[in-house]
Amino acid sequence: MNLLEPIVAFHSDLKTIRRDLHAHPELCYEEHRTSDTIARLLEGWGIPVVRGLGGTGLVGVLEGTDRNGPAIGLRADMDALPLQELNTFEHASVNPGKMHACGHDGHCAMLLGAARHLAAHRDFPGTVYLIFQPAEEGGGGGKAMIDDGLFTRFPMEAVFGMHNWPGIPVGSFAVTPGPMMASSNDFRIVVRGKGTHAALPHLGIDPVMIAVQLAQSLQTILTRNKKPIDTAVLSITQIHAGTTTNIVPDEAEMVGTVRTFTIEVLDLIEQRMHEIARGMELAHGARIEVDFQRKYPPLINHPDETRFVTDVLRSLVGPNQVDAATEPTMGAEDFAFMLQEKPGCYVFIGNGDGAHREAGHGLGPCTLHNGSYDFNDELLPLGASFWVKLVSDWFARPRSV
Numbered sequence: 001m002n003l004l005e006p007i008v009a010f011h012s013d014l015k016t017i018r019r020d021l022h023a024h025p026e027l028c029y030e031e032h033r034t035s036d037t038i039a040r041l042l043e044g045w046g047i048p049v050v051r052g053l054g055g056t057g058l059v060g061v062l063e064g065t066d067r068n069g070p071a072i073g074l075r076a077d078m079d080a081l082p083l084q085e086l087n088t089f090e091h092a093s094v095n096p097g098k099m100h101a102c103g104h105d106g107h108c109a110m111l112l113g114a115a116r117h118l119a120a121h122r123d124f125p126g127t128v129y130l131i132f133q134p135a136e137e138g139g140g141g142g143k144a145m146i147d148d149g150l151f152t153r154f155p156m157e158a159v160f161g162m163h164n165w166p167g168i169p170v171g172s173f174a175v176t177p178g179p180m181m182a183s184s185n186d187f188r189i190v191v192r193g194k195g196t197h198a199a200l201p202h203l204g205i206d207p208v209m210i211a212v213q214l215a216q217s218l219q220t221i222l223t224r225n226k227k228p229i230d231t232a233v234l235s236i237t238q239i240h241a242g243t244t245t246n247i248v249p250d251e252a253e254m255v256g257t258v259r260t261f262t263i264e265v266l267d268l269i270e271q272r273m274h275e276i277a278r279g280m281e282l283a284h285g286a287r288i289e290v291d292f293q294r295k296y297p298p299l300i301n302h303p304d305e306t307r308f309v310t311d312v313l314r315s316l317v318g319p320n321q322v323d324a325a326t327e328p329t330m331g332a333e334d335f336a337f338m339l340q341e342k343p344g345c346y347v348f349i350g351n352g353d354g355a356h357r358e359a360g361h362g363l364g365p366c367t368l369h370n371g372s373y374d375f376n377d378e379l380l381p382l383g384a385s386f387w388v389k390l391v392s393d394w395f396a397r398p399r400s401v
Contacts (some may be wrong), residue, residue: 001317004385008118013033014380017041018109019091022375025080025098028139031056034078034108038129038132041112045119047130049151054144060130060365062118064395069126072394073159073342074387075335076111077104077136088288088372102368103164103351106375106383108132110162113384114391123394135334142334151306151341158305160390161335162383166367169352170378173386174311174326175347177306179261181299182233184332185270185292188255189214189277192287195250198307205353207252208241210284214277215239215254221272226265233259233330234269259330261298270294299336305345308397312390313347317382349383351376 006013017037039049042060051058056078085092085099093099115130135141153271157179168174191211196204215236222234234256241252260266270292278290286372311321326348334348354366362372 001382002385003275003381004388005064007113007381007384007388008122010113010116011053011381013111013385014109015377017112018105018375018377018380019104021108022100023091023094023096025093026359027082027098028079028135028137028141029055031078031134035132035134038078038112042115045116047115047119053148053150054134054141055133056299057141058132058147059150060115060121060132061154062115062130062232064122064124064126064128066125069129070395070399071127071154071156072128072391073131073156074111074114074390075131075133075159075161075338076107077141078108078220079104079134079135079137079139079141081137081369083369086364087357087360087368087374089358089360092360097208099371100151100372100375101235101370102137103375104136106164107162108378111387112382113380114387116390117384117388121229124391128391129156131159140295140337141338142333143292144155146337146341156342158394159338159342160305160309161338161344161346162349162386163333163346163376164351164379165348166351166373167353168348170350170352170376171317171382172321172323173317173347174350174351175301175306175313175345176307176324176326176328177301177303177400179327179328180301180346181328181333181336182259182261182330183263183266183294183336184296185258185266186255187273187293188253188291189256189360189392190289191252192289193248193250193252193284194250198246198248201248204248205284205286206248206330207286208249210280210288211239211241211252211254213361214280214288217280218273221269221276225272226268230265231261232265232269233257258275259332261328263297266294267321285295296332296334297336297340299333299346300339301345302339304324305343308345308394310347312386312393349379353381
């Protein structure tokens, strides 16, 4: 691996920063201490900071040799999860019910490592915007920053993001052009019938049986309405109805999620859910309410920027350590909002299999959104070196006049 020696030299400092952030996790739009810590470090390295985008978000403005030159954005997310940490090692969360179980502490530390190096080596002809985003975990912080003027106040050619990925070996990366992660959408369906005694079902309208039929019918959207080659998931994750054994309730509720790689497939699924619900209403004399909430769009990597990132990665760790056509995941990520606005690419950096965890880790696996997870500090100089090499290679690209 072609790690930058100055970054390797302050690896222990990055490890200290990462573990401090891990020990003090903050949830969506509550990242006040985290934001303060990041701003203090950036300003200490001579990087001006603009705060308040998306609430607790901030942007470091790192100028090179030509402040009027082109600009790019590098993004890290800051928020933690509402999860009780199972680890008991020294840097475990001190905030009950809150945990950095997705590695955002590591993402911030890697970008801070790149910022420290770039601030001391400003030999690039342009500006790097260091984007520290709040509320990725369901809060739509990326969109909130955009709505607050991220791309108008800080014009940039492209934007790039990175996420650690357990299961991929340390020293390896994964990326793919096109869909990399799915859209995330929630639905809530309420079937309103007519309650009755369970021994006299003919006197009521049974919302439970309607909900059962509706749940089965919704799956036909995937098997009979959607093209087989188009990928989608429709998962009903909760059904609630009734309070006792001998009463047919007045209503039943279902909630779940829909994931797709394209907006067109998402449009089809939402439309058919409403149509099937209306048909069930007519068939059974019930009232059915469908509340469909679109959360995050699909994350679509741009082809040119993905080719560029792939070349950067291969020069950093070698071609055998880069999966340039990785399988997309049905997980979601609100960096998708930024890629809707600007060209760019999102990449996975391998977090290993969990063997890096110190004594005192929980008994669960080292997977994302798990109480036994911990970010792998071996990645800190690698991720920071990637960011620096990306910046160097981006500004070295030939540009048409």
